[in-house]
Amino acid sequence: xxxxxxxxxxxxxxxxxxxxxxxxxxxxxxxxxxxxxxxxxxxxxxxxxxxxxxxxxxxxxxxxxxxxxxxxxxxxxxxxxxxxxxxxxxxxxxxxxxxxxxxxxxxxxxxxxxxxxxxxxxxxxxxxxxxxxxxxxxxxxxxx
Numbered sequence: 846x847x848x849x850x851x852x853x854x855x856x857x858x859x860x861x862x863x864x865x866x867x868x869x870x871x872x873x874x875x876x877x878x879x880x881x882x883x884x885x886x887x888x889x890x891x892x893x894x895x896x897x898x899x900x901x902x903x904x905x906x907x908x909x910x911x912x913x914x915x916x917x918x919x920x921x922x923x924x925x926x927x928x929x930x931x932x933x934x935x936x937x938x939x940x941x942x943x944x945x946x947x948x949x950x951x952x953x954x955x956x957x958x959x960x961x962x963x964x965x966x967x968x969x970x971x972x973x974x975x976x977x978x979x980x981x982x983x984x985x986x987x988x989x
Contacts, residue, residue, distance in 0.1 A: 848942045854951050855916055857907025864919055865907060866896050868934050876968040898989050899931070900924070905988075908951055910935075910944055923948040927956075929984050930964040930976070945974060 857865065870892055874880050880888045899905050910921045921935035921944045935944045953959060964971060964978045965985035 848944060849947065851913055852910050852920060852944070852947070853913045853916060854948070855909055855911065857909050857922065860917075861907065861909060861919060861922070862897075862900060865900070865922060865924070865934075866893060868936075869896055869924075869932050872934055873932075873966060873968065876970060878967045895986070895989055899985065902926075902988060905931070906952075908948060908955070910948055910951075920944055921948060923952055925952055925961065926984075926988070928958060928960075928962040930961040930978060931985055932966055933974070949974070 870889055873892065874885065874888060880892070900907070904926045906925050908923050908925075909919050912918045912920065919936070920939045921933070923930070923934075924932040933945055933948060935948075949961075952961075961976060961978050963981045963984050964976065965980075965982050967980050967982075971980075
């Protein structure tokens with residue numbers, strides 16, 4: 846059975862913020878290029894503040910992938926602003942099922958964007974997406 850028949854998408858809701866923040870922080874700590882250059886508490890406190898501020902901006906968008914029969918059960922999500930990918934996350938049991946690609950496709954189909962020109966958070970997984978995007982972390986930090 847195709848994964849597309851088992852999932853639905855929706856825009857992020859305020860009730861999703863704790864899960865998004867927690868998974869973003871922990872995944873970035875585990876997989877990011879630079880977080881471990883500092884103490885974990887310093888990273889977690891600082892990045893938490895920035896993510897929280899960023900998610901409140903009108904230019905930030907969150908699109909969530911859920912089980913088709915339970916839109917409160919998040920399988921993954923994408924955080925973006927016009928032409929910029931900020932974060933993409935899929936829960937580990939659902940990885941390698943094309944959910945990340947599906948989320949990217951949903952962003953493109955719901956906007957006038959045809960590509961994400963930049964990404965702001967580098968992890969070991971970004972290369973798997975094979976995006977023709979340029980890394981620029983300042984597009985995230987300069988918005989705050």
